[in-house]
Amino acid sequence: MHRTDVLKLLRRHAARALDAHEAEMTADTIRFVEAHADCFLRSQLSGHLTGSAWIVDPARTRTLLTHHRKLDKWLQLGGHADGDSDLRAVALREAREESGLTRLRLVADEPFDVDRHLIPERKGVPAHFHYDLRFVIEADPAEPLAISDESHDLAWVELDRVTQLNSEESMARMVRKTRAWRAQ
Numbered sequence: 575m576h577r578t579d580v581l582k583l584l585r586r587h588a589a590r591a592l593d594a595h596e597a598e599m600t601a602d603t604i605r606f607v608e609a610h611a612d613c614f615l616r617s618q619l620s621g622h623l624t625g626s627a628w629i630v631d632p633a634r635t636r637t638l639l640t641h642h643r644k645l646d647k648w649l650q651l652g653g654h655a656d657g658d659s660d661l662r663a664v665a666l667r668e669a670r671e672e673s674g675l676t677r678l679r680l681v682a683d684e685p686f687d688v689d690r691h692l693i694p695e696r697k698g699v700p701a702h703f704h705y706d707l708r709f710v711i712e713a714d715p716a717e718p719l720a721i722s723d724e725s726h727d728l729a730w731v732e733l734d735r736v737t738q739l740n741s742e743e744s745m746a747r748m749v750r751k752t753r754a755w756r757a758q
Contacts, residue, residue, distance in 0.1 A: 576659050577614075580623065581607055583661075583707070587685050596747065599690040603705040613705070614655040621690075621703030625664030626652025627711045628686055628748050629673070634756040635733060636715060637748075639740075640672055641726040644696065648731075648739035650708065650748070653724075661685075665709040673713075673728055674720025681710040687751060689744045708748065 581604060588600045603623075612618045628650050629638040639648045653668040655661060662680060669678055687708040695701045719728045731739060736749050 577607055577611065580613075580659060580661065580707075583685060584688065587688055593747065595743065596688060600688045602690055603688055603707075606703075606705055614657050614659050616654055616656065619700055619702055621705055623655050623661060624652055624704045624706045625655060625661035625668060626650050626706050626708040627665040627669035627678075628708050628752070629669055629675075629678070629711045629713050630681075630752060631715045631730065632712055634752055636730045637733065637736060637752070638673060638675075638713060638715075638719075638728060639731050639736070640724070640728050643724055643726055645693075646726075648729075648736075649745075652706065652708070661707045662709055665707075666711065669711055669713075672722045672724055674722075675713050675717050677714055677717055679712045681712050686710045687744075687748050691744065 584600060584604045588597065588604065592600065606621060607613045610618055613623050616622055640651050642649050651669050651672040652665060655664050658664050662683060666678060666680060669675060685707040689706045689708065690703055693702055693704055715730045721728050733749050733752060737746050
């Protein structure tokens with residue numbers, strides 16, 4: 575996958591029925607990718623693309639969250655592309671590395687959600703944006719978890735409890751989308 579392929583994914587996502595905030599972030603992400611050939615690299619200090627895994631159980635009633643060590647908040651798993659232009663593969667790799675899960679299934683090739691969020695300055699790295707493409711990945715909650723050094727904890731969380739752990743709109747939006755998807 576190259577920048578052209580990511581732009582195709584983003585444009586298809588933009589054509590979906592998105593709430594106004596996600597539509598704006600998706601448009602911003604498209605503009606960012608168009609403007610920066612190095613959008614897959616951390617060395618692009620204004621921001622870079624990331625791939626996240628919204629990991630759900632087969633019933634779509636729970637999601638696996640990590641208590642992120644650096645950001646000190648509960649989040650979906652995911653991380654930097656580090657030059658890999660296949661953000662689906664990035665999401666799967668990060669899901670494996672951060673959870674220890676091995677039996678993961680990408681539910682759809684298309685992004686489930688697109689988000690842009692500011693990462694605060696840390697250890698000489700200036701504040702910058704993560705342009706995050708999020709993919710739904712299914713996993714078995716019975717499979718043992720292994721907490722990585724990037725996390726304080728991992729937990730399967732009922733959808734109804736996600737916003738109690740992290741009330742950010744980004745998390746609430748993915749919960750709403752999961753409920754709507756489950757209802758179809």
